[in-house]
Amino acid sequence: MTARALMVQGAGSNVGKSLLVAGMARAFVRRGLAVLPFKPQNMSNNAAVTADGGEIGRAQALQALACGVAPTVDMNPVLLKPETETGAQVVVQGRRVGTLGAGDFGARKASLLAPVMESFGRLAAAADLVLVEGAGSPAEVNLRAGDIANMGFARAAGVPVLLVGDIDRGGVIAQIIGTRAVLDPADAAMIGGFAINKFRGDPRLFEDGYRRIEAQSGWRGFGVVPWFADAARLPAEDALDLPRGGGTGGWHVVCLALSRIANFDDLDPLAAEPGVRLSMLRAGEALPGDADLVILPGTKSTRGDLAFLRAQGWDIDLAAHVRRGGRVLGLCGGYQMLGRAIRDPQGLEGPPGETAGLGLLDVVTEMHPEKRLSEVTATDPASGAEFQGYEIHIGRTDGADRARPFARVAGADEGAVSADGRVMGSYLHGLFRADGYRRVWLDRMGAVSSDLAYGAHVEAVLDRLARHLETHLDLDALLAMARQPGG
Structure with missing residues (x-):
């Protein structure tokens, strides 16, 4: 089979892309589709080990769990593991290939598109739908040359993009309209629409802002997703997401x-x-x-x-x-x-x-x-x-x-x-x-221990996340927007 594919990119970092992909994956699996996750390039020191002895980002392992499949190195073919402020270990298809400084990686990253496309091709041949997660933001146009994480991949693979903004940080209207303004027209054409994430309160209060984004960006909206409090119950990939403290246990x-x-x-x-x-x-x-x-x-x-x-x-x-x-x-x-x-x-x-x-x-x-x-x-x-x-x-x-x-x-x-x-x-x-x-x-x-069944606990949260997205995102329209790579 050749899967349809859809990519989720962020108007900024930490907008909730990983969680949205996990929730969408579980929702589409519940509809009977064979779904696989993919992230061309990740930067994280929180890695998961695959059955064949490789390593990928922890978020892709959670997304694989949401899909009901075992994680593989193809789900995250390029993993950067920061070792210093300016250097990172580079892992390609699960194996360490060396350590590079930021400038050296910038010069080399275009050469990594081949293994990225190779891994994506294997996943696309084995699923009905591949959900792709971007990294950082396509608005960082200074990093566009040789890009393999966002629009560089979307253009090379012919995969349509959902752009996500984080309203909890404020300025979401500028996030999305500003992204539209700085993108190359051919890159902007890959974006089929936007969604708003992490809304606290009644989403109807954002109706005017939502319509303004549609009018000024020319993109359709796919929904406003309220804050999902149970996200804290799922494994975190970024250390910044770890709670400062919590729980009432003794x-x-x-x-x-x-x-x-x-x-x-x-x-x-x-x-x-x-x-x-x-x-x-x-x-x-x-x-x-x-x-x-x-x-x-x-x-x-x-x-x-x-x-x-x-x-x-x-x-x-x-x-x-x-x-x-x-x-x-x-x-x-x-x-x-x-x-x-x-x-x-x-x-x-x-x-x-x-x-x-x-x-x-x-x-x-x-x-x-x-x-x-x-x-x-x-x-x-x-x-x-x-x-x-x-x-x-x-x-x-x-x-x-x-x-x-x-x-x-x-x-x-x-x-x-x-x-x-x-x-x-x-x-x-x-x-x-x-x-x-x-x-x-x-x-x-x-x-004092408990009878907690941790695996069942995580599965239940993923199911609740899927229902949450079914309620607040137009998943039917997103599925219709997904298309075969190169289409």
Whole structure:
């Protein structure tokens, strides 16, 4: 089959494109269509590991779940993972191909259109409908040359575009009409209409503004989507979307919001637990004295974020937290930070050298160029509870505290635990999605677990999102606007 395709682009960043694609996908699947998601180029350190050992943006993994299919590398053929303010690791069709500065990537991005079109072609041959998500905004016309993320892809593939504006930020009329004004006429011709997202209150109050956008842009409107509060219950891709704090549970989990935080989906199942209160600790804030557990999450730059952690004074806070009897869990890069030292002789994450760790675990990490990318089945050594997780890291960690493993994978010890059992480290992500393991682990920590079925919880939110969009978007007209690539 050759699918029809429709692309969702934003009049700005963070307008809700990822969520709209997920909700539309679930709505069209409920109508009996075979739907697949696609994002030509993504920039995120929150990656998902695919069954074949590749990596894609976490948002595309959620969209695949909304479609009822397993994620594949073709759903996000170009993934940029920022390592510094001006450089990013480049992943093409699931595999790392190098690290480039912003200027170098700008010169190279046109050459990435071929693998983007190759991946899109495979998806289009296997579905009824491909829903494509843009990146950033086509209004950034200074980035148009060689573009593969927005209009460059839409023009190359012949895919019509829905332009989305975010009214919650204000200025949505200027967002959309302004986009129309700066676009090249041939690019503007790819846009079949617009939608307004994140409206708070009665959408009828925006009727005059809606008609003005139609009149001045020449594009038809496909609807005004009210604020969807349950969006916070779905896995977030951007660290900026993580809540500062929330929940009413008595067991307080505090996660350090590192500057290069990565693969923080470990937090989602904990945040959904009624007995847990999850807080994100931002730069400049002190660790609260009532924290029961502090999580050091994954990071794209372990030594860099360890310096960031120390600059906030969090190393002193953590030492005091442990002296008070508090617990600490380090995941991936956070696990590496907990050790005595981090060695990077080849300069894989910055200048070659060695950085002293926090010394809360008796282990040492050495960085190696081989990247570990795999889905795993693990067991809890104490209870035998099984869970599915994934690894996505460079570096090997060893030391005396590895004699007390955090988990076992394929019969081998994984991770490390301190002698008093209060400081733990592991390379495994996604471990708390397993309901049985999460209950066992929370009970052991002294928290009150629940009968939450996390997978069913996410599925139910996706269904509610689909019904929300069915009510407020003209999905029949959007489906009619979708067309076969190149048509």
